Amino acid sequence: MKNKMKEEKLRYELLKLFCYIVTSARGCVDEPKLYGPFRLIDSVERIITLLDNEGLADDFLKKERAKIEENKYILMEDEKEFIKLLDELVIDFTRKLKESTGKNSR
């Protein structure tokens, strides 16, 4: 019973995330160019939160989420700094991928 409730909650949270992603996709057709990258890293932040709620986010993911959360609004003030943040995230995730084997990587 408890598991079923948990599953339902997860499905509901995923549904909200899917709504966010598809409305973002539609919005990106007309919105400023840099809103696209913003929505994508915002999606990453939301996915990590979902994983965290399920106890599946490791320290690396939590650190990256915090980085996104703290710095993403820089887009409204300084586009160059925002692009720098994107570059940093790319390297962070790539390095993590490089050291991960896909097996017992948690």
Next chain:
Amino acid sequence: MQVFDIIKKRRSIRLYTDEAIDEDKLKKLVEAAIWAPSAGNIQAWNIVILQRKEDIERVKAVSPGMLGNPKALMILCVDKRKAYDKGGEVGRDVLSIMDIAIATQNICLEATELGLGSCIIRSFNPDAVRELLDLPKNVSPELVVSLGYPHSIPNPPPRRKIEDTIIRWIKEENTNEKQDERRET
């Protein structure tokens, strides 16, 4: 606070505390909205107020531009039929949108005076919001204002200078043209 102080104090706030907003304050914001100027005094605006967390979360899910944790939402809608009946195509497609924008600024300035944070959002899917709220087809959601008590207030972003903003200022004695002539010689 003087009006100009409030204008300069207003920021787009996205992170809010958990404190709920009194209904009286929300009513005051609506009052500020309805005192906005309206082309032909048509007032084709309608406002939906959401305070229930679940509903806010649902609207947030179809509003990519809505970030943070608002405690209330005001969804400003245009009654397209009313705008067209009284103002024709220009009334429906242009003037009613301008009216909504001005009313929204009134809301945000009054919110600032009341110690509330606000953020104007256009990045949402109007069809999805209409569907979620069971709004009639002639009622079009145009802007959303997220509200709450500020958790933190961001620094003001840079603004263009006054002299860069005014591209022409024609005075009684035509001082600008004289200056232009001087520059040319």
